[in-house]
């Protein structure tokens with residue numbers, strides 16, 4: 001039934017992938033990040049409140065004779081937090097009316113967090129908004145500017161501190177390889193600097209993918225962006241992990257990553273670093289590329 005709202009697939013935050021998904025928007029209101037494939041897939045669209053309400057009610061009916069009912073909800077898609085606070089409150093009240101809800105999450109841009117007042121965020125929190133998923137991607141202003149992210153390190157720090165002050169939990173996406181070869185060092189150093197000052201409950205590590213129709217593909221063709229090899233990308237991850245000092249979940253199990261890793265840091269940090277080292281020892285540069293190519297062939301058939 002959710003297919004009625006989305007043509008192909010939907011973007012869902014990894015930490016919330018088991019939540020009940022509520023269609024609220026399609027695409028992203030910003031739509032300018034070079035690497036992102038939401039840009040060309042579909043135009044930003046806000047669904048009508050009545051359609052969202054009807055959908056929530058239909059889910060309640062669907063679950064009424066089920067033993068287990070959803071308690072965690074996620075508003076789709078790229079950055080629903082950009083919407084008017086009253087509109088979001090109406091949707092959240094509708095969820096709370098139909099379900100016994102523990103929390104409501106969503107993807108959010110740091111600028112969306114900053115553009116809401118404390119009072120607005122607290123009103124949303126009061127309706128169970130929690131566990132926002134922030135696409136921080138990098139702590140390097142050079143990388144963020146190259147990728148046309150429309151945010152910077154200062155925004156990320158301010159947005160995270162604001163959420164922490166208001167008691168709203170958040171996870172943070174970080175992208176390996178986002179600075180390419182030229183900015184790799186700056187990317188990792190500044191990203192570690194950023195992460196060591198904030199308190200996400202989970203860091204989600206993903207690897208930059210060059211989507212054929214995304215703006216970044218053009219930069220690869222013009223050689224303005226030199227993508228990392230598989231080995232370099234794993235080494236970036238190692239370097240980042242080694243520099244991290246915060247307590248959180250380090251979740252690098254996303255399917256774009258060459259090596260699947262998950263653990264608590266700092267407790268499992270050594271184990272995770274050892275796993276990276278033995279993977280790099282076991283597989284030659286060539287083998288890593290072969291493994292990666294095989295993985296993508298499998299995905300293409302999914």
Ligand code: SF4
Pocket residue numbers: 027028029030031032033036037038039078079109135
């Ligand atoms: S803010 Fe996120 S969803 Fe929007 S264009 Fe950038 S990466 Fe894509």
